[in-house]
Amino acid sequence: MSKTAPSIERKRQKTGMAFITPTLLIITAILVYPILQSVVLSFGESSIDGSVPYKFVGFKHYFALLQTERFWNALTVTVIFTAISIPLELILGIGLALLLNEHFRFKGIARLAVLFPWALPTALNTLMWRWMYNTDYGVFNAVALQSGLADRPINWLGDDVLAMGAMVTVAVWKTSSFMALIILAGLQSIPRDLYEAGRMDGMSRWQEFREITLPLLKGPILVALIVRSMDALRTFELPFNLTDGGPVTATESLSLYAYKVIFDFVEFNFGAAIVVVQFLVIFAMSLIYIFTLRNKD
Amino acid sequence: MQLRPRFGLYALVTVSVLVSFLPIIWLILTSLKTTAGIYAWPPQYIPDPFTLDNYINIIQNSPELLIYVWNSFVVGFGTTVFTLVFGSMAGYALSRLGMRRAGILMIFILAVSMFPPVSLIPSLFQNFLQFGLLNTYIGLIIAHTGLFLPFAVWMLASYFATLPVEIEEAARMDGMGTFRIFRSIVIPLSWPGFVATGLIVFIFSWNEFPLALVLMTENAMRTAPVGISLYPGEYAFPWETISTATVIAIIPILMITAIFQKQIVGGLTAGASK
Amino acid sequence: MKFKSLVLSTAIALVTLPAVAEDLVLSIGSRGYGPAVERNIESWSAANPEVSIKWNKVSDVPGDTRKLYVTSMSAKSPSPDIFAIDVIWAGEFAARGWLQPLDGLLSQKTIEQFNPALLSAATLNGSVHALPLYTDGIHFFYRSDLLKKYGLEVPKTWEDVLAASKTIVEGEGNPQFNGLVSMWAKIEGLFMNWLAFTNGNGGGFFDANGEVAVNSPENIKATQFMVDLLHKHRLAPDSILNSRPDDARTLFQQGRAAFLMVQDFVHGPLSAEDSPVAGKFDFARVPYFEGNETAGSTTMGGWFLGINPNSQNKEAAAEFLTYFAGYEQQLAAAVEDSRAPTIPSVYEDKAMMSAEVLAKFGKNFDFGVVRPSATTGSNYPKVSETMQLAISSALNQRESVEDALNDAQSKIIAILEN
Numbered sequence: 001m002s003k004t005a006p007s008i009e010r011k012r013q014k015t016g017m018a019f020i021t022p023t024l025l026i027i028t029a030i031l032v033y034p035i036l037q038s039v040v041l042s043f044g045e046s047s048i049d050g051s052v053p054y055k056f057v058g059f060k061h062y063f064a065l066l067q068t069e070r071f072w073n074a075l076t077v078t079v080i081f082t083a084i085s086i087p088l089e090l091i092l093g094i095g096l097a098l099l100l101n102e103h104f105r106f107k108g109i110a111r112l113a114v115l116f117p118w119a120l121p122t123a124l125n126t127l128m129w130r131w132m133y134n135t136d137y138g139v140f141n142a143v144a145l146q147s148g149l150a151d152r153p154i155n156w157l158g159d160d161v162l163a164m165g166a167m168v169t170v171a172v173w174k175t176s177s178f179m180a181l182i183i184l185a186g187l188q189s190i191p192r193d194l195y196e197a198g199r200m201d202g203m204s205r206w207q208e209f210r211e212i213t214l215p216l217l218k219g220p221i222l223v224a225l226i227v228r229s230m231d232a233l234r235t236f237e238l239p240f241n242l243t244d245g246g247p248v249t250a251t252e253s254l255s256l257y258a259y260k261v262i263f264d265f266v267e268f269n270f271g272a273a274i275v276v277v278q279f280l281v282i283f284a285m286s287l288i289y290i291f292t293l294r295n296k297d
Numbered sequence: 298m299q300l301r302p303r304f305g306l307y308a309l310v311t312v313s314v315l316v317s318f319l320p321i322i323w324l325i326l327t328s329l330k331t332t333a334g335i336y337a338w339p340p341q342y343i344p345d346p347f348t349l350d351n352y353i354n355i356i357q358n359s360p361e362l363l364i365y366v367w368n369s370f371v372v373g374f375g376t377t378v379f380t381l382v383f384g385s386m387a388g389y390a391l392s393r394l395g396m397r398r399a400g401i402l403m404i405f406i407l408a409v410s411m412f413p414p415v416s417l418i419p420s421l422f423q424n425f426l427q428f429g430l431l432n433t434y435i436g437l438i439i440a441h442t443g444l445f446l447p448f449a450v451w452m453l454a455s456y457f458a459t460l461p462v463e464i465e466e467a468a469r470m471d472g473m474g475t476f477r478i479f480r481s482i483v484i485p486l487s488w489p490g491f492v493a494t495g496l497i498v499f500i501f502s503w504n505e506f507p508l509a510l511v512l513m514t515e516n517a518m519r520t521a522p523v524g525i526s527l528y529p530g531e532y533a534f535p536w537e538t539i540s541t542a543t544v545i546a547i548i549p550i551l552m553i554t555a556i557f558q559k560q561i562v563g564g565l566t567a568g569a570s571k
Numbered sequence: 572m573k574f575k576s577l578v579l580s581t582a583i584a585l586v587t588l589p590a591v592a593e594d595l596v597l598s599i600g601s602r603g604y605g606p607a608v609e610r611n612i613e614s615w616s617a618a619n620p621e622v623s624i625k626w627n628k629v630s631d632v633p634g635d636t637r638k639l640y641v642t643s644m645s646a647k648s649p650s651p652d653i654f655a656i657d658v659i660w661a662g663e664f665a666a667r668g669w670l671q672p673l674d675g676l677l678s679q680k681t682i683e684q685f686n687p688a689l690l691s692a693a694t695l696n697g698s699v700h701a702l703p704l705y706t707d708g709i710h711f712f713y714r715s716d717l718l719k720k721y722g723l724e725v726p727k728t729w730e731d732v733l734a735a736s737k738t739i740v741e742g743e744g745n746p747q748f749n750g751l752v753s754m755w756a757k758i759e760g761l762f763m764n765w766l767a768f769t770n771g772n773g774g775g776f777f778d779a780n781g782e783v784a785v786n787s788p789e790n791i792k793a794t795q796f797m798v799d800l801l802h803k804h805r806l807a808p809d810s811i812l813n814s815r816p817d818d819a820r821t822l823f824q825q826g827r828a829a830f831l832m833v834q835d836f837v838h839g840p841l842s843a844e845d846s847p848v849a850g851k852f853d854f855a856r857v858p859y860f861e862g863n864e865t866a867g868s869t870t871m872g873g874w875f876l877g878i879n880p881n882s883q884n885k886e887a888a889a890e891f892l893t894y895f896a897g898y899e900q901q902l903a904a905a906v907e908d909s910r911a912p913t914i915p916s917v918y919e920d921k922a923m924m925s926a927e928v929l930a931k932f933g934k935n936f937d938f939g940v941v942r943p944s945a946t947t948g949s950n951y952p953k954v955s956e957t958m959q960l961a962i963s964s965a966l967n968q969r970e971s972v973e974d975a976l977n978d979a980q981s982k983i984i985a986i987l988e989n
Contacts, residue, residue, distance in 0.1 A: 012394055015475040019390035020402070022383040023446055030443020031409040034420035038412070047645065051668065099309055112555055113314040116321065119550050121504040121522045124543050128320050131536065135810035136747070136822050139323060142340045152746065155809045177317065223451070226407075234413045237506070246757045246813060248964045259415050263638050264952040266645070266667070268419060275416040282411045333845035338747075338825040418638075423646040431648075510635060511642050514598075514650070516628045530602040531631045532816035532836045 035279075042272035061273035071274065073249050074257040075281070081164065081253065082232040085171045089228060090221070092172060093179025098209075100180065101187045118178045126241040129170045133157055133242075160250040163243050167251055170238060175231070179224045186220030187213070222293045226286050233282045254278045327540040328352070335536050351541040359542075364517060365524030366546055368434075369503050372520055375438035376445065376502040377495045383442070384449030385457075385491065389479055392454040393465070403454065410447035418511050425512055432515045440512060441502045448501075449494050456490035457483065496557045503550055521546040594622045595887055597895075598651035600631035603874055604705060607904040611895050622887050633657050633759075644669040644879070652882040653892055656701060658873045659759070659944040659951060661693035665700035666948035671878040672698040676889035684898065684914045692945045693875055701877035702896040703913035705904065708869040709767050709857055710935055712823065712831040712841070716851040717743075725853075728861045729771070729796060732830060736806040739829045750806030752819040753832040755797075757963040760816060762942065762955050763870040764832065765962045768793040770940045771859035771868035776958075777943065783983055785958070786976035793860065794965055794972045802968065812966055824848055832857060834872060835911065835932055856935040867940040873913070905929055911936070950986050957982050 042061055046054040065071050100111055117125070132139045133156040144150040157163050190213065198208050236255035239245050245252030258278065262271035327335055328351050329344040355362060387406075391399045421440060422431075430436030460483065468478045484491070509520040519527075525542045528535060599608055612624050629636045640654065644664070656664060664670045670693070673682065682690070682699050686706075693701040713725060717739050726732040736750030754760035769775050774789030784790070801807045808828075810818070816833045820840065823831040826847050831837065842849050857868040876896055878888045894900065901912040906926050911933060912918060918933050944951040961979035965972045 012475070013396060016390040016394040016396040019386040019394070019475075019479075020396075023387035023406070023450060026379075026383065026439065026443045027406065027409060027446060029424070030421065030440055031412065031417070031447075033424070034417040035409060035412050037420045038416050096313060099306070099313065102306055104303075104306055104310060110310050110314055114317050115554060116551070117317050119500050119504075119554055120321070120547060121506065123506055123522060124525065124539075125320060127534075127539075128324055128543075132320065132323060134818065135813075136808055136818075136827065137336070137338050137340065137825060139340050142338075146339060153808075153810070155813075157813045158809055173316070173320075219455075223455070227448070230411050234411075236413075236415060243813065244757050246963065247967050248757065248960065248969055255413050255415060258413060260956065262416065262419070263641050264956065266641055266949070266952070268645075272416060275413050279412050283408055286407070286411070331845065332840075332843070333847075336821050336824055338827065419642055419645060422642045422648075426646050426648050507638075511639055514627060514629075514639065514643070516626070526630050526632065526635055527601065527628055529630075529632055530836065531600075531633060532834055533602075533820070533840065534815075534817040 038272040038275055041269050042276050045269055047268065061270050062277070064270065065273050065277065070249065070252075070257060071254075074252050074254045077164075077250070077252055078233055078235070078254045081167060081171070081235060081251075082229060084164075085168045085232055086225065086229055088168065088172045089176045089179050090225065092176040093183055093224065094217075096176060096180035097183040097187055100184055114177045115181060116177070117174045118181075120174075122174065122237045123241055125174065126170060126238055129166075130157070130242050133166055157243050158247055160247060163247060163251050167238055167242055170242065171232065171235070175228055179228060182220050182224040182227075183217060186217045190216050218293055222289060225289050225293075229285055229289070230282055233278070233285065254281075324540050325544055327536055328544050330537070332537050351537050352545075355538060355541050355545065361516065361519075362521075362524060362542055362545060365519050365521045366549060368513075368518060368524075369521040369546075370549060371434050372437050372441065372509075373499045373502040375434060376441040377499045379438060379442040380445050380449045380498045381453075381491055381495050384446050384494070385453045385484070385487075386479070387446075388450045388453035389457050389483060391450070392457045393462075393483075394475070403451070406447045406450050410444075414444065414507060418507060421508065422511055430512075432513055432518045434518075437509060437512050437520075440508050441505060444505070444508070445498045445501050449498055452494045452497075453487075453490060456487055456494075460486055492557055496553065499553065500550060594624070594884055595653065595891055596625050596627055596651040597653045597891070598627045598629050599655035599874075599876075600636070601628045602631045603655070604904065604910060605908040607900065607908055607910065610903065611900050615891060615894050619890075622891070624891065627651055629655075640664075640669070647881050649879065649881045649883050652879055652884055652888045653876055653895075654879065655704065655874050655876055658689075658692050658703070658706075658871070658875060659942055659955070661701050661875050661877070662695065662945035662947070663949045663951050664877065665693060665695040668880060670700040671880040671882070671885060672700055673702070673878070673889070673892075674698045676878070676885060677702075677893055681893050681897075684916065686913050686915050688939065688941065689871075689873070689913050692941060693877070694945060695948070701875035702892060704874050704876050704896050705901075705910040706871060706873035706913050706936065707835040707911060708871045708932070708936055708939060709763055709832055709834055710854045710869065710932065711857045712833070712837065712852055712854040714739075714826075714829050714848065714851055715853045717829055725855055726830075726858055727855075727864075729768075729858045730861050732858050733800070733804065733806070736829055737804070740806060745827075747827055749808045749822065749828040750804075751800065751811075751830045751832065752808065752814065752822045752828040753811060754814050754816045754819055755807075755811045755963075755966060756813045756815050757959050758815060759955060759959070760833075761962055762958045763872070765794065765797070765958065766940050766942060767832070767857045767868050767870045768797055770870075771857065771863055771866055772796075773860075773863045773866050775940070777946075781946075783980065783987065785961075785983060786973070786980040791972050791976055794962065794976065796860075797962075798966055798968070798972060801966065812963075823852075835909075838928060839909070854931070856938050867938045869935045869938045869940060871936065871939045871941050873911075947987060950989075953986050954983055957986065 043058060044054050044056050046052050096114060100107070100114065135141060135153045135155045135158065140156065141153045144154065155162065156166050194212050195208060198212055203211065234255050235253050236259060239251045239253050239256050243251045245256050254274065258271055258274040261267050261274060326344055329347055330341060331346060331348050331350070334341050334344055390396055391403055425431050425436055430439070464482060465478055468482055504522060506522050510523045513519050513523065525539065525546060528538045528542055601608065608626060612626055616624055629639060637660070685703055689703040689706060690699055693699055718725060718735070721738050721742055723735045723738065726735050732751065740748060740750050753764055755764060766776065769790040772789045772793040774787050774793060776783065776785060778784035778787060801811060819831055819833050820837045822828050824841055824846055840846060841852055859866050859868050876892055878885060878892060882888050898914055898917060901914055901917050902920055902922055904910040905912050905917060906922055909926065909929050911929055917923065918930065923930060943954065947954045957979050961975040964970055965975040
């Protein structure tokens with residue numbers, strides 16, 4: 001044992017390295033290299049085609065960014081959007097998961113239906129929603145007017161608060177099902193006898209949920225929260241197709257702003273700085289999630 | 298006694314299903330209307346007259362749509378296989394082989410996937426151009442694999458972590474090598490997890506737009522979402538064509554989701570419950 | 572083994588279509604120039620079988636295509652060889668070195684046939700960098716049946732429009748009926764709209780000396796008129812602030828607006844057989860403010876064809892370009908597909924007799940207003956964005972017209988000095 005253990009250990013480490021090498025190679029080529037390039041770009045003045053030689057300028061773009069009102073607006077919009085939609089998605093996701101965890105007929109079809117919004121391309125379903133939201137000929141206002149719920153058309157996408165609400169609605173509609181899926185999976189793995197024990201103790205269903213279900217769902221909830229918050233903080237196609245970031249800039253997300261800087265203004269350096277800051281925000285958020293949810297265990 | 302909660306349950310299920318499906322139902326109804334019907338006011342809730350012309354038109358006039366759908370399928374399938382093969386190996390190594398710094402590697406893999414994809418485009422395009430990977434299936438497959446591998450590694454790693462260690466240890470005692478254990482014990486045992494992760498990755502790849510737009514510049518190589526974005530004009534947005542093309546392009550996704558729906562939920566069960 | 576067979580079948584699926592090298596790759600949308608693209612390629616290939624052409628369809632939605640071009644050109648991709656660009660990109664792309672100067676490649680005679688005003692949008696340091704393929708502009712569509720019903724003349728000035736809208740909206744008595752609909756969402760079309768209004772009041776982006784004069788009194792007055800039309804007179808729907816061109820077209824087509832201000836493209840759908848307003852509408856030049864009859868008010872758009880400076884086959888590309896944008900092809904595109912020519916002499920051709928609508932569009936182009944894209948070059952996207960934000964915040968009543976335009980003026984001067 002004393003002689004072979006280190007060699008077995010070494011062999012294991014070697015096999016492990018062999019196992020993760022393809023992943024690391026692909027990630028390096030597709031993600032790490034472009035990311036490093038962005039970071040380098042964000043600290044310099046240059047053009048990507050090399051026609052202007054790279055010149056290091058330090059934090060110049062970052063300082064400029066912090067003084068740009070539009071950046072702060074985009075950051076605020078993004079954070080508000082995330083802060084409203086994620087809790088809603090989580091609550092609805094848990095609700096849907098509890099519902100779909102019950103036994104009833106046509107469960108398979110119901111699960112498929114609920115999963116479906118998530119399987120549609122965002123760009124297309126957003127355009128679909130934009131059409132349904134249309135103030136003058138959209139189906140929502142048609143129903144509201146014909147049923148007498150409203151006496152004049154509601155300008156869904158023309159008002160700061162309503163436009164943000166419209167955006168949140170589409171996001172929640174699309175992704176609650178994804179959350180539900182992950183949470184449903186967690187629910188199914190909770191041993192039945194835990195509930196039976198609880199019932200013996202005379203727990204109400206609410207107590208059961210709070211004291212048995214929720215603590216055991218921490219893992220899935222963490223995964224769901226990180227994946228979804230990452231996406232929400234990077235939301236692009238939703239405002240791009242739904243509101244153009246309007247009215248004025250009331251729904252302009254960070255990604256939308258970065259997109260404009262990179263592809264409309266063709267300022268790769270400044271754009272890279274925005275993206276790096278955005279990345280730091282997302283990373284910080286993930287760490288907060290991981291630490292708050294992990295430490296309570 | 299039992300009737301009321303059941304009734305409430307079915308009512309809630311019905312509402313959830315309706316809300317989920319409503320926009321899609323509207324899309325399908327739209328594709329069955331005439332152009333005049335689509336733009337009628339007040340809107341037609343039921344197509345009047347009901348017509349299949351939009352479908353006939355699209356199949357006759359833009360047979361490319363089927364090529365786009367096929368391309369999406371090839372890219373989605375390739376991405377899924379690559380992601381599962383590499384992702385499961387990495388996930389296994391990081392969760393089961395007691396690797397040093399496994400935790401940091403996991404965080405690293407997650408962190409790189411947090412970068413906003415829009416900023417990757419210029420750099421990726423340049424590299425792909427250099428290596429002749431533009432307009433090739435393998436190119437977009439590698440790109441999508443890179444994009445979705447982190448997710449797959451995390452999902453599969455947490456899935457493997459739930460398998461009982463004893464089986465692997467017994468196999469090791471019998472003198473099986475790590476790769477053989479992985480191939481003939483771990484993979485079969487966690488097959489549902491593979492199906493679930495694979496399906497999610499397939500849908501991610503099927504729907505991915507920005508990279509597919511830029512890395513596939515040739516018409517014959519375009520994927521479905523990019524292909525559908527060719528239907529609008531500079532100013533006009535012909536819903537009759539777009540709704541129909543969308544319905545056609547989502548049929549494969551719908552079928553695949555339907556077939557694997559059970560496995561998704563089953564697979565995620567173990568994966569997320571770590 | 573599932574594992575192995577999966578890998579194997581993937582490998583089979585990956586066998587890509589054999590890449591055939593083409594001599595020339597043309598990148599253009601399939602809707603913008605319509606069937607003419609295919610027709611031109613076919614006829615040219617028949618005459619020049621030694622050079623093969625491949626048509627790469629791209630999106631006609633400018634945003635998608637722009638993303639593709641910005642990426643390809645900044646990576647110095649040799650493909651496409653010839654590509655279609657929005658008129659507002661011509662100056663910018665030329666300034667960035669993404670367009671091959673055409674002087675040496677095309678004969679002077681070829682270049683001289685084109686409308687000089689249009690050519691100027693793609694001219695940098697005296698050399699032309701792209702050829703205009705077709706043009707369009709904003710027109711003023713009106714419901715001829717309603718004007719007749721209320722005994723009104725076709726409005727010529729904005730003052731007329733105001734009076735006529737009031738009469739018609741009150742007369743129709745339908746809360747869902749509007750005076751004017753247009754595209755006032757925060758998009759390029761909003762800036763086009765603003766240029767139409769301000770130029771029609773003797774103002775515009777530049778003053779008479781060619782200096783930026785966004786906050787001139789004429790512009791303030793015209794912008795205030797837009798605000799009042801919406802908020803004071805309530806003759807436009809609230810939704811106009813998030814309308815894109817097709818939204819406006821839809822409302823007009825449903826018979827819910829008296830006037831519509833958008834580009835040429837709406838003429839087709841509006842006059843389609845099943846359109847509720849077919850035969851009940853007509854169009855005129857965009858109105859002007861009283862006393863500015865000769866001022867321009869038709870904001871122009873359109874697409875150009877340029878050659879990639881990294882193309883491996885520039886001579887062949889130039890020949891193809893000359894053919895594709897040439898007289899005969901433009902005439903065919905005009906007569907058969909209603910695409911407005913950019914060679915003035917095409918309008919004089921006898922064959923144009925049948926293209927009445929196009930001839931009428933052409934008359935409005937005499938009052939054409941071009942966007943400041945050539946002058947501001949690579950700064951144009953920022954300039955346009957600044958203007959869109961300012962106009963949008965004035966229309967949304969975030970700030971007064973004067974504040975918004977003053978602010979835009981100083982920002983634009985800062986952008987141009989940079």
